[in-house]
Amino acid sequence: MILVRYVLKELIAPFLASLFGITFLFVVDFLVKILDNVLSKGLPASTVLEIFVLNLAWMLSLSIPMAVLVSCLMSFGRMSGDQEITAVKAAGVSPLSLIRPVFVVGMLLSVLLMLFNNWVLPEANHRSVELMNAVSRKKPHVFIDAGKLITQFPDVQLWVSRIDPSSGTLYGIQVFEQEFKGPPRIVYADSASMEYVDNGATLMFKLRSGETHVVDADDPSNYFRIRFFAQDLALKNVDDRLERRSRSYRSDREMPIEMMLDVVHDADARYDTALIEAKERRLSTLHELRQRITLDTIVPPGVKSPYTVDDTSKVRRSLSRIRMSEMSVLRTTERLYNRMETEKKRSAQYLVEIHKKFSTSAACLVFILIGAPLGIMARKGGIGTGIIYSLAFFVIFWVCLIGGENLADRLIISPELAMWAPNIIIGAFGIFITIAMIRDRFSGDSKFFRAIRMVGHLFTFITKRFG
Template sequence: MRTLTRYILRLHVAPFLFSAIGLTVLLLLDQVSKRFDKLIGKALHWSVIAEVFVYSIPFILAQTLPMAVLIAVLYVFSRLEGDFEVTAIKASGIPLSRVMAPVLVCGVLLAGTMTWFNDTILPQSNHHLQVLLTGIGLKKPTFNLREQTVNAVLPSRLYVHPGTIDQDSSSIEDVRIYDERNGQQSRTIYAARGKMAFSEGGEDLYFDLEDGVVQVRPNGRTHAFRRIAFERMTLRVPDVGNSLERDTLGAVRGDREMNIADMRVEADLGFAMAQAARAESAVYAREITSQLLNFMQSLEAGGEKEIALVDEATVRVETIAGAGEGAAEGEAEAAAPDSATLVAESAARRFYTAFDAATQFQSYEDRELSGLRRNNQFLVEIHKKGTIPVACIVFVLIGAPIAVRFPRGGVALVVGVSLAFFGAYYVSLIGGEELADRLWVSPLFAMWAPNILFGIFGVVALARSTRVTR
């Protein structure tokens, strides 16, 4: 049995390595084609460009290793059945499941290694890549300008909207510039054409504009307005910077740049946000109900009894609320922190019309949905770190029975089945993520349903191939 185990594993090594390297190179070339035009022309050292693609490899590997497992299993078991080796092994009383056992064990080990890799190495590489790309993008903002788009040259201070851009001559046409650098006034510049250039030191950006107008609006006087026409104008934007900054993002990380522990904290914050909004909504509903009851009773009593009845109704509503702590409203009140209760009560005191109440309830609902979406977003990424590695095991269960059932498929079988299952698996994974982000299904079900469905298919296929007789 040890001889058979070593033989099966030895046959898988070369196809697996070849598939993993080949798929990684193909996807890396795709990244090169997408980013190459954004990297050239920035006077970057070749090592910086190489660093961009090195940091892209871990993310690609996380996708290609499960694919390589399926390709290797399909190829090896198709070859074994084509040479009647599986038939000979079955004739010796060894079932197909025993032949698959070494590969399954390796799949489990690979899944565990990938889970660790996705939680430790991958977030760091994604973060370094994002920081590096952001620094490169800030090195020369002119190369990041997009046509027919408002581009932030200095965020919150200067925006450029070019109609057309000629990258070779750094010229622009039909350009609009929104200048908010002066806190006392806002300027909007329209020009038919112009050119962009950096100073010799590379720190300042210059716009040489022609045939345009400048519209100036003082911020303190909303009705004041000036319009100045010009034939030629030079606009200097100092301190834009032309140096590669590697710490642009600092400690700010996206969901794919965090490990499981960090994402769990963010998910809990989202859930707490939703709970706080739900609790405030319950307190607000209780308070405006109390006000309406007081108002109706005061109308019925009228005159001198109005104040007494208002006080009595207030005491009665507070007593009912305090006695109902075990009910749903009491639970919502208990879940709300003191600050949330005070905020809701303050909002209730500003209640005058049904429209005010509807607007406030809509605000609470929006906050709750925002918190739940944030919670689901990070939970999806948490489960995804385990879902994709487990696909290595699922693809072993799928690949071996299919290859045994169709031994004459050859390369066409490997390519066709691989593409079909890769496409179906990742489409279902992306679809589940979208459903979870929309709060239609739970992140747990959305991310693990593909593995469960494909795993059941593999087990059924294995059982049927075991009963096949020749």
């Protein structure tokens, strides 16, 4: 029992340190990509903090399994390097006795992470989307970014080629205004500036040197091209208050398992309905074709060869009607099978998210199965060893996970196999090195560990070079 407490105590500090470090990297990346625009647009500090806290949920769901692997590598590597593992073996205690309590704690952590991914993470994602929508209504220019189509404005879409970071001037403006009927009105401008008027209720664009292209809704043949030197574009009904509006719609990342299962059952029911309709349509069409062929026989009754001109015309008309019926059958069948494929993809998409919640939670156990024996056999500890060895397994796990998700969404492989394949692959490797640890087949200076270190250094170089 003393040995168990000692091992668990040794894991606490590396786990917390690695959890903080990995989460910090996610935070920095998030700040660079998202909050840079938000902070520069004058939002209150409380709103910025709320955005950060809500997005911290998905960061923790990713960083916790990673921290488990790093902490196992560091702790068991340090104990092996200080000959503590050797002393334990000399006392007649198997290294598996040291891994067993860690595995039990990992099971508890996996269950807690699964509950977190099912209850906390979807709600945090949902509230984050609601908050960002509220921010877009309060400060729509927050989301104006160069090289992206901006759709946050009501009935208006905006494209900006370049933004001057010092003055905020927009260059290469394209505005698409959708009227109640007819094609949109398109405005091109070389540059533009923005300001709020009417106490923040209207966002005014001051366009410079451009053209307006308009098509007459009543007579599409009338096309107008109007050049201007200066023109104002007012976007009204921009609420300067941060008004929260609840959203009834939730994406797959905003749903718990119970809600996603309802969507899967609905998609399966729609698929079965389309399949039955396709079979019924095919049978009824074949029966109709059989009757039509019987009625519109190619050789009319009582007519002898050779055919007359009227007989030949009747044959051609009969064949044309049959051909049109066949084309109608093909189009109807194609639409039905497209419906079936759509529902199948919708079901697979939500099944992927369901299994992902379980597989990423179970990754804690898989990483313990790898980290503990790998640290014992490597006979080296420290943050450097943990990072080098961990990078290779992190990349393998997440590449398999993301690649499997794409394949499952395209119905190439099943969602179950796509989400559990990374755990199966790395878990099988973990069992292999655990058996090797028991038999003392590898050492820290073997070719096996030199290859792992080489792969880790390669991933480190790629991350620094292209990250």
